[in-house]
Amino acid sequence: MSKLGQAKRIIFLKTADGQLFEVDEPVAMEFEIVKSFFDENEDAADDTVVPLPNVSAEPLAGIIEFCKAHVEFRANGAAGKDEVKKFNAEYIKEKSNEQLKELILAANYLNIKEMLDFLTETIANRLKNKSVEYVRAFFGIENDFTPQEEEAVRKEYEWAFEGVDED
Amino acid sequence: MEQDRISELPDEILHHILSFMATKFAVQTSILSTRWRHLWKFISTIDFDSFPYHPFCSIDYSFMDRTLEHQKALQLHKFLVSTTIRGDIYTNLVPKWEVFDLPPSFNAQHYSQSLKQISLCCAHLNPTLSFEGFSSLKECVSALPGFGDEVVQEIVLKCKLLKSFTIDKCRILKYVRIFGRSDMRLKHFMFVWRPQQSPLMVEVDAPSLVSLKFCGHLSRLCLGELPCLVEAKLFHDSSAIDVGFVREILDHKLAHLQVSRWRAGGTGSRSGGEAIRGWVPQRADSFGKPDKVSFFFFDPLISSFFFFFFKVWTAVQNLWTTVPKVFFFILFSYFG
Numbered sequence: 001m002s003k004l005g006q007a008k009r010i011i012f013l014k015t016a017d018g019q020l021f022e023v024d025e026p027v028a029m030e031f032e033i034v035k036s037f038f039d040e041n042e043d044a045a046d047d048t049v050v051p052l053p054n055v056s057a058e059p060l061a062g063i064i065e066f067c068k069a070h071v072e073f074r075a076n077g078a079a080g081k082d083e084v085k086k087f088n089a090e091y092i093k094e095k096s097n098e099q100l101k102e103l104i105l106a107a108n109y110l111n112i113k114e115m116l117d118f119l120t121e122t123i124a125n126r127l128k129n130k131s132v133e134y135v136r137a138f139f140g141i142e143n144d145f146t147p148q149e150e151e152a153v154r155k156e157y158e159w160a161f162e163g164v165d166e167d
Numbered sequence: 168m169e170q171d172r173i174s175e176l177p178d179e180i181l182h183h184i185l186s187f188m189a190t191k192f193a194v195q196t197s198i199l200s201t202r203w204r205h206l207w208k209f210i211s212t213i214d215f216d217s218f219p220y221h222p223f224c225s226i227d228y229s230f231m232d233r234t235l236e237h238q239k240a241l242q243l244h245k246f247l248v249s250t251t252i253r254g255d256i257y258t259n260l261v262p263k264w265e266v267f268d269l270p271p272s273f274n275a276q277h278y279s280q281s282l283k284q285i286s287l288c289c290a291h292l293n294p295t296l297s298f299e300g301f302s303s304l305k306e307c308v309s310a311l312p313g314f315g316d317e318v319v320q321e322i323v324l325k326c327k328l329l330k331s332f333t334i335d336k337c338r339i340l341k342y343v344r345i346f347g348r349s350d351m352r353l354k355h356f357m358f359v360w361r362p363q364q365s366p367l368m369v370e371v372d373a374p375s376l377v378s379l380k381f382c383g384h385l386s387r388l389c390l391g392e393l394p395c396l397v398e399a400k401l402f403h404d405s406s407a408i409d410v411g412f413v414r415e416i417l418d419h420k421l422a423h424l425q426v427s428r429w430r431a432g433g434t435g436s437r438s439g440g441e442a443i444r445g446w447v448p449q450r451a452d453s454f455g456k457p458d459k460v461s462f463f464f465f466d467p468l469i470s471s472f473f474f475f476f477f478k479v480w481t482a483v484q485n486l487w488t489t490v491p492k493v494f495f496f497i498l499f500s501y502f503g
Contacts, residue, residue, distance in 0.1 A: 101172075101173050104180070105173065105176065108175075108176060108177070108180060116183075120180060120184045120187070123184050124184045124185075124186075124187030124188060125187070127184070127188070128187070128188065132195045132198065135196060135199065139173050139174075140174075141174075141199045141202075141203065142200060143200055144200050145198070145200065145201060149201075150198055153197055153198050153204060154198060156197075157197055159229075159234075160191050160194035160195050161195060
């Protein structure tokens, strides 16, 4: 990264639905995919637009909000633990399951480790104490077992299904 | 269309999500689809938290064995085994705490490099676990009856990253030493000790210790330099609380001190409870000035009632199983 010395560099990101985002460099570098883009193209011009064909505007805005806050937390040193937790809880509170899925898909594509860790834990918490059917609905999993196969799996792991309601 | 997209998530992320779940639940996800069938085998957590336990019935724990046989993960970060019943009263009242043998298919040593969190309650480890290579261990909860002094020492000395250490229901401990390294990272130490005949001595000298919780009965507690200590909770279980023991705690600059005890019976003219109540408020200023000093006293009447009730209950249970039912039949028909 040859432009590191500059005061404030803006990275341009273009989403799948054609929206252009202007992101501060430290925030954009949280995205592994953006980072490697610039690592590979060291001579990229300042106004290079990084295309993100797998991410739409809504989740990207959410991700930028999250990363921005976390970059700031880190810059403030120590990243005051309670403060971060409070932010994370606030951040995820009003997100619907649909939004959460969009976020994790985008975070996975952009490869942001910190956010992925946070999102997987959030999803796990939302699935906790739920039925397997709920998980199926949550992830929209299609049951591709034949009835015989399903029965075989049930039998194989019989002990795990003991005491579980069929609904 | 969205539902198709979520399947783009790589297995690693699904593993990660499943790793927060109890193992039983993770196994259940195997019926979701062909893709999910084997997913659970690769997660880095074994969590048999709150598996069924009943003091009067024997429970088949072979499911644990069967689960572990399927385990294919290269690394294991968490291994948790505990029972549903955790209440202090309960452990107090069940005289012979039933333990089961951890299946030999679980070889903790095999995962020693990667295990970060280990929690074993009421399990027998066979062969005994050696904490020699557990270089990543950060959190350890041990409620193993066969846990000896030398194992505690070994954990403290060998697990360099250990942050949190809980010792519970370990019956053969005599002299617990939490010290030995200057670079120790231990922050939280919790010790639960049940009323015992044999004397116990605990020595704590951990430079980065933040919180200390102590519950039970002991002969002596020695505290070294604890510059970071901000929270101490003491649930003392002896008939007369040792004032010198609390003074030792107060010598350290505490932000939060909590002292409590059951059975405020006490011997002599002044019960331990009164001694403490009269003593701390005056002295607290001259010692470390804790921001908050609180005391709890459980009504001895209530606890003894529970104890009595439980004794009667077990007696009836035993009678019912040992004495032939015919006897009861004769007895009832005689009185009837």
